[in-house]
Amino acid sequence: MRDIIRMIVVLTVICGLSGFTLSYVKQVTEEPREYAYLKFVKEPSIKAVLSGYDNDPIKDRIIVTLGKDEKGNPIEKQFFPAKKNGKVFAVAFDASANGYHGPISVMVGVNDKGVVDGISIMQHSETPGLGARTTEPSFTGQFKGLTLDGVNLTASGGKIQAISGASISSGAVVRAVREALELLPKIKQEVFSS
């Protein structure tokens, strides 16, 4: 009997201590882990959509709360500001829209006047050779210099030439960028004043 109790106590204590240690380590590494993740996963896209900044957009990232979801939890979104001499002149953030095969997520770089600096497709699962061609610079490059009015497919009176045979994918990218540009006025105050 004493043996059994000893076994239970020892194993419980070891597991408990292990749990405490791990939750502590997890907490301590929370910040650097998130930073490392953003650095390697998002920085390449941020570099592709913004230029001429001298800060670290990942380190200076701003989290803005955009309303609440159905359960009442705040919806938070990350914005990556591009600064020159300490002044924010543009911001990069992601937006997504459903393409032909699930969501296409796009990193959009916009300056303070609402002009697109560049876009880059971060993730998609479109058809290779058709929808996947939306990632090519010949398509994404069309967005540079446009404002909300211009970001639309030519068929709908905009300036974006859809990729032939991939109008759904092209439309999804346009919708994602439009969504981002429509969001801009709401967050402008918070992002550009910091």
Added chain:
Amino acid sequence: MRLVNEFTKGLWREVPPFRLVLGLCPTLAVTTAAENGVGMGLATTFVLVCSNVLVALLRKLIPSKVRIASYIVIIASFVVIVELSMQAYAYKLYEALGIFIPLIVVNCIVLGRAEAFASKNNVVLSMADGLGMGIGFTMALTVIGGVRELLGSGSVFGVHVMWSSFEPFGFMLKAPGAFVCLGFLLGIMNIIGAKK
């Protein structure tokens, strides 16, 4: 004297993947480049040393019937610590090693040393044993990784060293290449060992 002996046995006489032929899963899987070998080796060394020390410390406290469960919990905790810190401070390596970091838990070298050595010896000797075995494992992984990287992509530690017309053997980077490489190295070690 015993201390030195326990430390050096892991470096040559009992170098884990070649002599004990233990821990082959990471040995074969992650050694596509020398750098991955070093990273995996160092992560394993950390876990080995820490778990050996803790197991040796607790060896009189842990009842023998639950020892394996206790060792696994101790080892798993250190592995998670390694995983979290790698994710925070060496993200590239973390991506390259992927699933094989959590799998250090089931690396039989770690449990093997805890069971065969640390549970019977004092803290200092266990630490020397863990350190020696870990360094031996790191060296072995680095050598295999180096050979495979040299033949498979013509470089060592990411630096191109082969002549320009060298055609890399893509085969060496695949699983069969790992076995062939391990086989040759085992053979070479046996030839050297037999002469003594």
